[in-house]
Amino acid sequence: MNLKKLTLYSSVFALQGLSNAVIPVLPELAGGDSGDVGVFSSLLFSGYFIGALLALVPLGILADRIGNLKVIRFGMLLTALSGFVIAFSDIPLILGVFRFLEGVGCGAFFPAAFSIIAEWKDSQQSLGEFNFLLNGGLAAGVFFSGMFAGFGIKTAITSFTILAGLSCLLLLSKAGELLSPDSNGKYFKRSGSEISIKNQQETLLLPELKSYLQKARKTLFQTSFGKIWAISVLLYGTTGLLSANYADYSAGFLTKPELGLAISASYLAAMLSSLIAGRANINYKNIVRTGIIFAVAGIILSVKLPLLAFFLIGAGGGTAVVGLITAVSRISSSGFVMGLFNTGIYAGLGLGPVIGIFFLEPFGYETVFFGSAIILLTGLFAKID
Secondary structure (H helix, E strand, O other): OOHHHHHHHHHHHHHHHHHHHOHHHHHHHOOOOOOOHHHHHHHHHHHHHHHHHHHHHHHHHHHHHHOHHHHHHHHHHHHHHHHHHHHHOOOHHHHHHHHHHHHHHHHHHHHHHHHHHHOOOOHHHHHHHHHHHHHHHHHHHHHHHHHOHHHOOOHHHHHHHHHHHHHHHHHHOHHHHOOOOOOOOOEEEEOOEEEEOOOHHHOOHHHHHHHHHHHHHHHHHOOOHHHHHHHHHHHHHHHHHHHHHHHHHOOOOOOHHHHHHHHHHHHHHHHHHHHHHHHOOOOHHHHHHHHHHHHHHHHHHOOOOHHHHHHHHHHHHHHHHHHHHHHHHHHEOOHHHHHHHHHHHHHHHHHHHHHHHHHHHHHOHHHHHHHHHHHHHHHHHOOOO
């Protein structure tokens, strides 16, 4: 692995590991046995995703304006700073604020990182490797947070904060400069034409914002991007709905260690499938379809075979995202478009469980899970050019 890839890959591993290291110890971070523990746990959990969702598009635009590398550095510095505060503060409100800022760091990192990878010659293979380590970080964060809790509930958080700090040093060194010869002149491809966004520094803010809104409208409605975005929302909305409610659903037949093992299996499957999909000599459209089929099968099997179900769900997500990002990169590799794409992922994760709440009481868990699988199955009929 060359130094350029090592720098980017180590950063995504540290970023994702830190984000998930908080999850197993949320009750303790939120105040233990205090009456407000439920409220603060929700704040700590959702604050990250809200921060990422709000930051993805604006910081994707900023990446186009000032360069991908600068925005990636900002994202990792904010991640390391947030991890440091979370590791040493015990005030729930401060922890919530810095979880939100950690999410903003995530929102800065991913559009710029995907934009860089999309322009590499081996982009599909690199996307697979990148997503392998992305899911590896998520799995490591959950695993080591639980394993090291006996030494202190913030041991894993501190460890991943140190890794994030080391990644920052790499990004600020000459190794970071290898990532991208960032310059102005990225462009949106649409119907054979190119909409230049060169010399953005010389444009006024309001006209530029209007220009981006116009480009967003054209990208959504005059290319396949809208279909790609919708598939992302469906994929992560339906699998997020299952993941958010499975602990309650499985309380009668799964122990906590068994549930943890099942969830870990989803991350392991996502790691392996991302790597395989990235190296496979298969059309990106078929990669997306294969991922959807895996995820649908996993959701349906979740009512009887949880370990296999979560493995298939992870494999579906890991496979599909490689194909989806490859499809987006054929429209544009700009940070703005990559940020817009990632809003679909976070919109699905945020909205899927919320929408599901309205159907769980009248229909029950199994009916809602099966219905969500049918809805996701419609993604197979979307034609991506």
